[in-house]
Amino acid sequence: MTVAPDSLGRLVHDAHGDAWAEQGRLRAAWGGRSATLPGVRVSSSGLPHPQWNNGHVHDAGQVDVEALRAWYRDAGVPWGVRVPAGTPWPHGRLLLRKRAMALRQAWLRGSTAAGAASIRVATPEDLDAVAGVDAEAFGEPTQLSRSWVEPELSSGCCRVVVAEVDGSVVGCATGTRSDGWAGPAVLVTGVAVVDRLRRRGIGAALTTALVDWAFDSGAFLVHLNPDDDPAARLYARLGFVEVDGFDVYVDG
Secondary structure, three states: OOEOOHHHHHHHHHHHHHHHHHHHHHOHHHOOEEEEEOOEEEEEOOOOOHHHEEEEEOOHHHOOHHHHHHHHHHHOOOOEEEEEOOOOOOOOEEEEEEEEEEEOHHHOOOOOOOOOOEEEEOOHHHHHHHHHHHHHHHOOOHHHHHHHHHHHOOOOOEEEEEEEEOOEEEEEEEEEEEEEOOEEEEEEEEEEEOHHHOOOOHHHHHHHHHHHHHHHOOOOEEEEOOOOHHHHHHHHHHOOEEEEEEEEEEOO
């Protein structure tokens, strides 16, 4: 996969931090929060899982690690940090490198149909169905997935879309709209399809629905994080290009 210029990577990095700040704010009623500390933006979902409580480092040399630890101690959640890939970070344990991809409207290569599935916008009434698909796809307990999804279904900055076959929800995905350091952008996350219907174009169609919403609503950038090479190839067919990602650290 060709990696795009550093300038686009920096923009995606800022947009990613913007999106997670939105996620913290939209979860205020559930214990979520977000803030800016020296060198790092922090967000908490209020949930007891480090992947949903992140410090987004933009200047590693300016970070006050003790202040960072104190913020998450006060939030009462386990946490981790994301730093630009390859950036030295001596605090904690390197867990993984998270890939990143970006799309401008001019690069879009057309919409993708979902075959026998129909795509629609989810409502709060879809909570149990969406949580079930999410839990199956990502191997999380259903109640944990439910707690994550519930605020997104009633937030003005998020759009959750679902795929249906014969009246049953078989896929879902979420877009989080932000307008911060990187300007208007949408982060696509949680693209999930039940096991029996994978590799039938449903994930691509869900992503396309969110991409269309993003650009129709004024965003000039869509970004996401492919889990593996097959996912990256799928997104590349829609026009996404790969940029430098993030190193994720925990136990800091």
